[in-house]
Amino acid sequence: MSRYRYVNYDRPGVSSEHPMFGRYLSTAGSPPARTVLSHWRHWYQPGYLWSTRPPHVQHRSTPFSSARHPSYNRQPRPPGPYNWSSWRHSGVLPHQTHPRQSVHFSGGLMDCSAKEPPQKRRKSTEGERSPGERSQRSPERSFTKGTRGPKGSPEWLRNVPTGKFPSSPKSIPGTPELRRIWEDLSCPRNARPSAKGGKQKCPFDFSVMSYNILSQDLLCDNAYLYRHCNPPVLDWQHRFSNIIKELEQRSADIMCLQEVQEDHYKEQIKPSLESLGYHCEFKRRTGVKPDGCAVVFKRERFSLVSCHPVEYFRRGVPLLDRDNVGLVLLLRPIDSSCSFTNVCVANTHLLYNPRRGDIKLAQLAVLLAEISKVAQLPDGSFCPVVLCGDFNSVPGSPLYHFIKESNLEYDGLPTAKVSGQEENARGQRILTVPIWPKSLGISQKCQFESPSKDPEVKDLEQEALAEIDGFTKPSIQHSLQLTSAYSHYLKESGHPEITTCHSRTAITVDYIFYTAAMGDVMAHPECSVSPEMGLQLLGRLALVGEAELEKVNGLPNQHNSSDHLPLLTCFRLHPRTDN
Ligand code: KL2
8 A cells, every 4th residue: 555645546436548648658558669650661761861860960059067067068969850859959950040949840751751760769857957967868858668658649640641741831731729628617707817918907907828739949959759740730930820819819827838949039029029918937847958937927917027937947955966957037017907916936857757746846946945935924924926937746646735835744655646647667766765855945834944044053952953844754735825826637428638749648746826816716625815915716728638639630730730738727816904
């Protein structure tokens, strides 16, 4: 019997085959890997790339120490057949003036897409590994061994039709549009904020979007995930125009974006959003990855009180050796007639690696500590919090449970079970007690604590202190009361909602969590706070299930230009009673 406690994975009426259950990495009864490999054969026809010796690759220089990015010491790595950007850098693909500019697919590119490689080389996309961490073949890529995998890719994406693809975005054959309905939860007072965000009387209604827009760099690095796509839909200019159109049409008052590529942000995304009336903040990942998190908000609806970029990389803390980041903003609602409390908006993209739940929890602890600091009021309570992002964890997983229940008992919990991405995770590593060291300066309650004032404090005293602070117990807590704006199952069918979908997976990993006010539709009575310090969920843009995504050829497609769908919610904030 497991010693750790968290929400179970069972849900009446929902089969364990559903993607929410880490299905893509489950093994039992999976069809053989060749079903997936047949994709590759389709795409990577014998031809130019594989029969031609790639030219010498000029590696990018990195300003970061080789200790953190040892791969940069290896010389030189030939471009992988799935790594279109490396082919671009190598000169095989048409080169562009800016190294991070979009990939322009040409007929030539698709014609010369090479045959399936004998073995896909693993490239760390997440930065350096912790000491002691075993060589990680990415689980996503380890299916060639036949031990995992194909079960995870949605059935309908396993049989990509053969045939030639058009060579320019103009000739994309029509794909039906995904239908997403607005779910009104505000009964009986249903008020969506005006799209124009015009001045309104108390209360203050505002909308929040969370959207992983899929950086072009990651798209190129993980091109094998997009084999099911019609190549022109992957072109950045096509995707950018669709994404901006969607952002403009949805017109959220606050948007939390992930995988925002820095050059695209500076040159295209920020100028476009500014012209739509948004104030934009951005935090790039540390290390060499060019993407990061952005939080933007309408200038006419909020003013910026403070902005707090959060880096999870901490020198000397082995668990915090990855380059993921978060961004926390404190915003003041603009309303001339009433006074409202500030709102704390946080955005993050946690580590992907399904096996490193320990790192994900440590990253989350850093973010929660920052939010607690920013949102804390003089009386010790917190202003309303909206926490958005791509948490690379599924609903019901221990990490998800920790966010929602403010507590996690993790005794005996394998690190590979923390995010729920994998059903049959390899590796038996168990979370250590404590997960992160006291020296990080973050308590087991996910609050910053001042480091021991006296460096002379003896070891024994340190141990006693650690015990008092809970560092010897397999349990962590946080002080924010957070509720998920989505229920993760479709109302009608009970099927899991999908927030991200590509040829290897279809699951929920994106969330909008918030401080629920008393009487909010989603909150348990025991975890809701006073109306002026909490938010009431008025509505949300419904997500869809796998069946709906099948009809539009998965993601990205002609109309939906990321491998994630945007989450969109509307909240109500009540005026302060001390007005
Ligand atoms: O799952 V994601 O996509 O939230 O949409 O977050 C990560 C993955 C993102 C940033 O690291 O890049 C994607 N297999 C599949 N996807 C990967 C892999 C991988 N090995 N590495 C990174 N990503």
